[in-house]
Amino acid sequence: MDLARRMLAGDRRALARLITLVDDGDPGVADVMREIHPHTGKAHVIGLTGPPGAGKSTLVWALASAYRRRGRQVGIVAIDPTSPFSGGAVLGDRVRMPQDAPSGVFFRSMASRGQLGGTSRSVRGVVHLLDSFGKDVVLIETVGAGQSDVAVRSLAHTTVVVSVPGLGDDIQMLKAGILEIADVYVVNKADREGADRTAAQLASMIEVGRESALAVGQQPDEGWIPPIVRTVALKGENVDQLADALDAHRAYLLQSGRWEHIVRSQAEAELEEALLVRLEQVLAASSVASQKEHLISDIAARKLDAYQAADALLAMLRARA
Structure with missing residues (x-):
């Protein structure tokens, strides 16, 4: 990503723009993190x-x-x-x-x-x-x-x-x-x-x-x-x-x-956060989102509990994989 390369070269405006993208949850953030991670x-x-x-x-x-x-x-x-x-x-x-x-x-x-x-x-x-x-x-x-x-x-x-x-x-x-x-x-x-x-x-x-x-x-x-x-x-x-x-x-x-212990603990927390982000992105897909809405209605109507609904969503995701 051009912004990441400019930021690594010392461009403060590129840094400011990238921070805004990260804060807004822009879809391109993952590519930015991949490029800057070694630094x-x-x-x-x-x-x-x-x-x-x-x-x-x-x-x-x-x-x-x-x-x-x-x-x-x-x-x-x-x-x-x-x-x-x-x-x-x-x-x-x-x-x-x-x-x-x-x-x-x-x-x-x-x-x-x-x-x-x-x-x-x-x-x-x-x-x-x-x-x-x-x-x-x-x-x-x-x-x-x-x-x-x-x-x-x-x-x-x-x-x-x-x-x-x-x-x-x-x-x-x-x-x-x-x-x-x-x-x-x-x-x-x-x-x-x-x-x-x-x-x-x-x-x-x-x-x-x-x-x-x-x-x-x-x-x-x-x-x-x-x-x-x-x-x-x-x-x-x-x-x-x-x-x-x-x-x-x-x-x-x-x-x-x-220091190494703290860095490893932070890496574990970061991985969990990334997994949640990816899961949210998958759940936002149209077909899954529709099924999710139906399950939410079933929970509200006391037809299913939240764990049953979660299992149903996970089963649907596995079937799609």
Whole structure:
């Protein structure tokens, strides 16, 4: 595909166009992924999640600036809530991008399209595009939906959970399981009252989690204890310290062999996603779609249950093969 070749040659407009095609689910996306696949696998993908109001967007841009000062090429994917009217991202590129945005950063906001997990279904493809374009670091900012933001773990090598003093949702995050996915914890807006308490709560929760794992016979990862970094992203305070922690985690993953384990897990998730896409395409074929509509009616009329209907569709697909 000509766009893919132009993008691999460094054409930013071609990259932007390809991201749009991926986000729209264009039928030619599979050919694009096939062409760029050998050029992927180099970028450090970092996911940032946490409650709304934690300052994730400001932190992402401060972190991008820190990496640019280190000579890294940076890509940013910001996942936003979906507009119920247009189907697009509620917050657009120009709203999210600061006026003093660093050069050498490619930014794109995307709609979550109602996907659970705080991420858009097409994010993985966009990450591959940014990776093949030569970005050393790709930052993914999730929608900040709280409990469902754990899906970023299947996209990122390193996951950052951002908290903030005064929101009162530390316990809720613990219940939701968000804290368990973090490789690095951030207490942002650390110049506020209550920052010490929030950091202490996080440290206590980390220790409780390790003890709980041991109690049920699980062995916690002794090679990496998630650090707690206090930042004031608006002022750029301690953002370099956060970048150091993220680089240290990447080095740990590579040295311990965990990097390969994560890549394999991500490949498994990607294969499952591709299988679902192919199945949806097959089910959209006219003859199958007609039978599917009849089966839906039978389920609604209580003539069949969903599993019986699924078996009937699969039998039809096998007969067509």
